[in-house]
Amino acid sequence: MNCTLLETRKTLSFLLRSCTAHSAALQCHAQSFVQGLLPNTVLQTDLLLVYSKLGLLHEARKVFDRMLDRKNMYPWNVMIASYAQNCMYSDALMVFREFKYFGFRPDHYTLPPLFKASVGVDDGCIGSTCHGLVIRLGYEGYVVVANSVLEFYVKYGAVLQACCVFSNMLCRDTVTWNLMILGLGRAGLCSDAMSCFREMLSLDRMMRVDFMTLPSVLNACGKEGDLLKVREVHGYVVRSFGFDVDAAIGNALIDVYGKCGCLKDSEKVFRTMSRLNLVTWTTVISCYGAHGKGEESLLLFKKMVDEGFRPNPVTLTAILASCSRSGLIDQGKQIFSSIRSDYGFEPSVEHYTCMVDLLSRCGYLLEALQLLESMKSSETGSMWGALLAGCVMHKNVEVGQIAAHRLFQLEPNNASNYVALCGIYQSLGMVDRLSSIRAKMRDLGLVKIPACSWINRAGRTHIRPRGPVSSTSSNDLQNTNYLNHDLRVENLLHDDDTLAMGLYL
DNA sequence: TTAGGGTTAG
Numbered sequence: 482m483n484c485t486l487l488e489t490r491k492t493l494s495f496l497l498r499s500c501t502a503h504s505a506a507l508q509c510h511a512q513s514f515v516q517g518l519l520p521n522t523v524l525q526t527d528l529l530l531v532y533s534k535l536g537l538l539h540e541a542r543k544v545f546d547r548m549l550d551r552k553n554m555y556p557w558n559v560m561i562a563s564y565a566q567n568c569m570y571s572d573a574l575m576v577f578r579e580f581k582y583f584g585f586r587p588d589h590y591t592l593p594p595l596f597k598a599s600v601g602v603d604d605g606c607i608g609s610t611c612h613g614l615v616i617r618l619g620y621e622g623y624v625v626v627a628n629s630v631l632e633f634y635v636k637y638g639a640v641l642q643a644c645c646v647f648s649n650m651l652c653r654d655t656v657t658w659n660l661m662i663l664g665l666g667r668a669g670l671c672s673d674a675m676s677c678f679r680e681m682l683s684l685d686r687m688m689r690v691d692f693m694t695l696p697s698v699l700n701a702c703g704k705e706g707d708l709l710k711v712r713e714v715h716g717y718v719v720r721s722f723g724f725d726v727d728a729a730i731g732n733a734l735i736d737v738y739g740k741c742g743c744l745k746d747s748e749k750v751f752r753t754m755s756r757l758n759l760v761t762w763t764t765v766i767s768c769y770g771a772h773g774k775g776e777e778s779l780l781l782f783k784k785m786v787d788e789g790f791r792p793n794p795v796t797l798t799a800i801l802a803s804c805s806r807s808g809l810i811d812q813g814k815q816i817f818s819s820i821r822s823d824y825g826f827e828p829s830v831e832h833y834t835c836m837v838d839l840l841s842r843c844g845y846l847l848e849a850l851q852l853l854e855s856m857k858s859s860e861t862g863s864m865w866g867a868l869l870a871g872c873v874m875h876k877n878v879e880v881g882q883i884a885a886h887r888l889f890q891l892e893p894n895n896a897s898n899y900v901a902l903c904g905i906y907q908s909l910g911m912v913d914r915l916s917s918i919r920a921k922m923r924d925l926g927l928v929k930i931p932a933c934s935w936i937n938r939a940g941r942t943h944i945r946p947r948g949p950v951s952s953t954s955s956n957d958l959q960n961t962n963y964l965n966h967d968l969r970v971e972n973l974l975h976d977d978d979t980l981a982m983g984l985y986l
Numbered sequence: 987t988t989a990g991g992g993t994t995a996g
Contacts, residue, residue: 498987523987526988561988588989591989596990629989657990692992693991697992732994734993764993794995795994795996796995799994801995834996
């Protein structure tokens with residue numbers, strides 16, 4: 482390549498790296514072609530990067546496929562990462578298979594997207610095998626790689642394994658702590674999540690709590706329903722970030738106050754937020770709905786649409802659930818029919834469940850049954866459970882028996898369904914049938930687990946069973962500190978993973 | 987020249 486062409490190539494590389502628009506990238510690409518600079522590994526890699534950055538995966542793949550130099554790891558890593566970042570997990574894994582075919586060994590750039598892809602395709606074996614590779618190839622010391630391993634176990638719902646990885650990590654940073662708090666909170670180990678947060682607060686500057694830590698911490702507080710802790714964390718948020726917070730923190734605050742029964746506080750946070758997103762609207766709609774304020778939820782839904790936000794399936798579930806809790810039958814029916822016609826989604830299992838619940842609560846039991854029998858999605862216990870609950874409420878034995886017998890097939894070990902049917906028979910004085918169901922429960926060895934309440938008193942959570950039983954300390958139940966488990970990483974890997982590692986290397 | 991984290995329903 483002569484000096485002029487080299488200069489042109491360098492200029493185009495510089496321009497490509499600063500491209501922020503599709504048209505500019507296309508112009509640079511065209512110029513590269515016209516100037517006779519292609520194929521060239523450096524320029525093609527720059528094109529691959531810019532198309533990936535702009536989310537133009539089809540263009541990126543075309544560039545990748547035309548690259549003649551397949552010995553360079555860099556484009557492979559970029560292609561795998563681009564697919565993973567754009568949720569095209571199967572494509573990422575296919576490129577990785579090809580990568581292996583060419584005899585490459587993954588490096589510390591290759592592995593993080595593979596963990597993401599493993600979670601994306603819901604295949605724990607891939608992540609587990611990659612974990613084996615991390616150990617075998619000695620990448621445990623790279624904090625980004627180690628965090629990806631941790632993220633895999635957190636997102637895959639394997640909290641014990643996540644704790645094990647966390648305990649054995651050679652280096653940690655803010656992302657590590659954020660992931661661990663997230664994992665503990667998602668697993669319902671809320672006290673452990675809070676302990677983890679407090680430990681993080683006591684660390685030095687390198688591990689400083691950042692804006693991404695707080696939604697997970699708040700989420701854990703919400704699951705526990707501990708208002709005292711919520712206020713404590715909210716105080717920390719205001720001291721650190723002021724009142725006008727990042728959308729995700731604001732959304733978590735709205736949600737958590739709603740879950741603790743403080744709708745007024747949810748409203749206050751909502752009013753002070755300047756950066757709203759679709760999740761904000763969905764959360765606030767859901768909060769009003771959960772507090773039985775369906776009319777307000779509908780007004781917010783309308784305002785959201787007027788402000789240009791297009792509801793997603795989660796928003797539609799939230800508004801349907803709000804209608805259901807408030808018995809707003811006409812509005813609920815109208816929204817349900819608009820899911821396909823106005824918003825272009827196929828109604829999901831969740832949408833059907835809300836609709837069956839709404840119809841059942843309002844006494845339209847035959848209509849609910851017809852809806853269940855007509856739907857294309859696969860039926861779930863929740864749907865039939867909603868219908869059965871409506872039958873109990875409205876003392877309808879005919880539909881109730883259909884729902885109960887369907888539930889006996891779907892959930893053979895769930896005593897609640899038998900108890901619900903007994904409730905219908907009892908309310909109608911059908912003594913023989915009541916005795917028959919109770920006898921069946923005895924034969925099957927089914928026992929209804931008594932309901933209980935969780936009460937927070939002076940910062941301690943107590944469990945109060947129904948009936949005249951004294952309260953039990955939470956310590957009786959939550960006496961496990963997961964982070965202090967003596968765990969060895971080797972125990973996380975199955976024989977199959979070891980075998981896969983052996984085959985690979 | 988490439989890799990990582992948060993919030994919403996049921």
